[in-house]
Amino acid sequence: xxxxxAELHDPNAEYTMRELSGETMGVTAKRGGGRDVEITDVQTxxxxxxxxxxxxxxxxxxxxxxxxxxxxxxxxxxxxxxMKPFVIGENPLDIDRLYEHLIxxxxxxxxxEGVTVTAIxxxxxxLHDLAGKILDIPAYQLLGGKYRDKVRVYCDCHTEDEADPExxxxxxxxxxxxxxxxxxxxxxxxxxxFEKDRxxxxxxxxxxxxxxxxxxxxxxxxxxxxxxxxxxxxTFSGGSAKRLAAELEDYDVWWLExxxxxxxxxxxxxxxxxxxxxxxxxxxxYRVTELRRLIEKQAVDIVAPDMPKVGGMRxxxxxxxxxxxxxxxxxxxxVSSPVATMASAHVGTAIPNSLAVEYHSYELGWxxxxxxxxVIEDGYIEIPEKPGLGVTxxxxxxxxxxxxxxxxxxxx
Numbered sequence: 001x002x003x004x005x006a007e008l009h010d011p012n013a014e015y016t017m018r019e020l021s022g023e024t025m026g027v028t029a030k031r032g033g034g035r036d037v038e039i040t041d042v043q044t045x046x047x048x049x050x051x052x053x054x055x056x057x058x059x060x061x062x063x064x065x066x067x068x069x070x071x072x073x074x075x076x077x078x079x080x081x082x083m084k085p086f087v088i089g090e091n092p093l094d095i096d097r098l099y100e101h102l103i104x105x106x107x108x109x110x111x112x113e114g115v116t117v118t119a120i121x122x123x124x125x126x127l128h129d130l131a132g133k134i135l136d137i138p139a140y141q142l143l144g145g146k147y148r149d150k151v152r153v154y155c156d157c158h159t160e161d162e163a164d165p166e167x168x169x170x171x172x173x174x175x176x177x178x179x180x181x182x183x184x185x186x187x188x189x190x191x192x193x194f195e196k197d198r199x200x201x202x203x204x205x206x207x208x209x210x211x212x213x214x215x216x217x218x219x220x221x222x223x224x225x226x227x228x229x230x231x232x233x234x235t236f237s238g239g240s241a242k243r244l245a246a247e248l249e250d251y252d253v254w255w256l257e258x259x260x261x262x263x264x265x266x267x268x269x270x271x272x273x274x275x276x277x278x279x280x281x282x283x284x285x286y287r288v289t290e291l292r293r294l295i296e297k298q299a300v301d302i303v304a305p306d307m308p309k310v311g312g313m314r315x316x317x318x319x320x321x322x323x324x325x326x327x328x329x330x331x332x333x334x335v336s337s338p339v340a341t342m343a344s345a346h347v348g349t350a351i352p353n354s355l356a357v358e359y360h361s362y363e364l365g366w367x368x369x370x371x372x373x374x375v376i377e378d379g380y381i382e383i384p385e386k387p388g389l390g391v392t393x394x395x396x397x398x399x400x401x402x403x404x405x406x407x408x409x410x411x412x
Contacts, residue, residue, distance in 0.1 A: 005081040010108055020101035022090050031091070037062045037134055039092050042084045042123065043409035044070075044077040047401050050364050053337040055398070056080060056122040057409050058092060058130050065412035066092065066130025067393055069340035070122025071309035079119035082109075087123065092130045095142070096314065099124050113286035117311050124312030125343045125389075132388035139343065139389050143317055143350035150380040151348035152356040154183035154229065154331070158363065163190045163210075165217035172218045175362070176226045181379040183356050185229040185257070186218060188244075189236075201261075203240035212247045219252045227254040229331075234258040234284065238267040245275035255280040255302050255331070269299035280304045283333035287311045288318040295323050302355060306333040308340040313347050320351035327353075334358040338371045342391045345381040357381065369397040 022028070030036060041059040046052050051072040058066045070076045086105050090098055102120045103111045110116040128139045140146060155175055159167045168186050175181050194206030203211075211230075219228055230253060236244065241259035248256060255278040260267050262284040272279040282304035285291050291310070294300050303323050307316045320330045330353050332344045341357065348354040359376060361367040368375060371391040375381055384390025399408045 005078045006084050008082055016104055016107075018104045020097055020104055021086070022094070022097075025097070027091070027094065027097070031093075034062070035091075035093060035134065037064065037091055037093070039087050039090050042080060042087060044080050044122075045398060045409045046077060046403040046406050047337060047370065047398060048403045049337060049367065049401065050361050051335050052403055053340075054080070054122060055337065055339060055393070055409070056126045057412075058087075058123065058126045059410070060092060060130065062134070064130060064133050066126040066128070066133065066388065067339055067391075068122050068124070068126030068129060068343070069308055069336055071118040071306060072335065073115055073118060075115050076119050076122065079106075079109075079116055080122060082106075083119065083123065092127050093134060095124065095127045095131060098127060099312065099314065113290065117286045118309050121308045121310070121312035121315070124314065125308060125340060128313050128343065128346070129388035136387050138346070138383070138385055138387060139313070140346040140350045140383060143313065143347065146349050146383070147352050147354070148349050148383075150382040151345040151354060152183060153181065153359045153376055153379050153381055154185055154227070154356045155179070155181040155362050155379070156185045156231075156358055156360040158187070162187055163192060165214045168214050169217040169221040172222050172226070172228065176222050179362065179379075182226045183254070183379065184218075184222070184226050185231055185358070186214065187233070188214060188230045188256075189233045190214075201235065201237035201240060203236055203244060208240075208244050208247050211244060212251075215248055215251045215253060228252070229254040229257060229280065231257040232259045234261045236260060238271055241271045242274045245271065245277040245279065248277045249275060253277050257281070257304065258283070265293060265297060265299060268294070269297050272299050272301060278302055280331060282306075283309065285310070287315055288322060291319045292322050295326050295328055298326065300328065302329050302331050304331050304333045306335070307344045307347055308336055313343055316344075316347050317351055320347070320353055324351070324353045329353045329355040331355040332357045335360040338368060338375045338391055339389065339393070342375055342381065342384075342389050345383060346389065349383045366397065366401065370394060370401070
């Protein structure tokens with residue numbers, strides 16, 4: 001018999017002065033219009049995509065089901081199972097209270113950051129889909145409405161030889177001309193042949209020249225047909241990052257992403273303020289409290305929260321609100337299935353400072369098969385007017401691509 005994570009003992013969860021359950025808070029008033037709904041179950045299924053996506057389903061006594069997605073990673077389904085008793089019997093329309101309820105209940109198990117926040121985000125996204133279906137409105141309406149009908153997508157590009165500048169330029173041209181994207185991203189933390197030590201984060205002059213050549217070849221090839229960003233995956237030292245950013249100032253770089261590790265905010269601030277090259281950071285920070293410090297110190301030119309990782313749809317909107325006070329655009333990092341990708345697009349249409357949403361699966365031929373609707377078309381996501389997120393899982397496709405040993409969740 002397997003472990004029952006829902007029955008794990010945690011004194012912090014069992015007794016807290018900030019208990020926010022509906023029963024403790026006295027949220028018992030009857031609601032009209034079919035809004036007296038209770039959560040009856042929460043289930044997960046992990047799909048083996050280019051990342052192991054954790055899909056989340058919330059079931060209700062009204063027969064309405066909401067689908068969400070947590071950021072990928074080991075342990076996330078178990079944490080969601082752990083939290084199931086905290087939401088059973090609750091009204092799914094109380095999204096903010098349930099989010100804070102889970103944050104408080106899981107505080108002893110790490111709800112400040114990390115996979116616990118990720119797991120909570122998966123539930124929160126499913127609640128938005130569920131609430132939209134109950135109220136018969138699209139999820140973006142729950143966030144305040146539209147700024148735009150469609151959200152721009154930037155395509156994270158790869159080649160068989162990512163260290164070859166010409167190969168990168170060829171792929172950039174193909175993705176623009178054949179696939180219809182006008183926004184791209186390439187990796188710069190690729191071998192150059194000049195490396196001496198992979199541990200010390202230092203870039204030798206030859207390494208910087210090689211990275212600059214990738215940038216030059218790609219940007220010159222696409223010219224004004226596309227914006228191009230470049231990702232460093234938090235690899236380099238502060239000094240090396242500053243030298244690299246300075247070297248790229250002569251090229252049309254949309255942004256340079258994560259040039260230094262995320263832990264030291266002072267170094268990040270110094271790098272960003274040292275260069276005219278736009279610096280983008282955010283995927284490795286959690287909740288508005290962490291992103292707020294990054295923005296308020298003006299340590300970032302473009303902020304890049306990963307919606308199902310950072311805490312969910314409303315948490316991402318809160319981050320965008322802070323960023324907007326500093327005139328900072330939001331480019332959402334995204335390595336998700338069509339479910340969380342569409343949820344990110346709903347956030348993108350509801351915030352004024354949305355720049356783009358990432359697409360990281362263009363090489364995965366069956367990515368779009370997971371849902372019945374078309375999600376990305378000609379480099380954009382058109383925001384659906386259907387209730388909830390507006391995407392419907394193809395259960396046959398989900399079952400076909402499940403992680404080995406996984407169990408398919410129940411039908412809606």
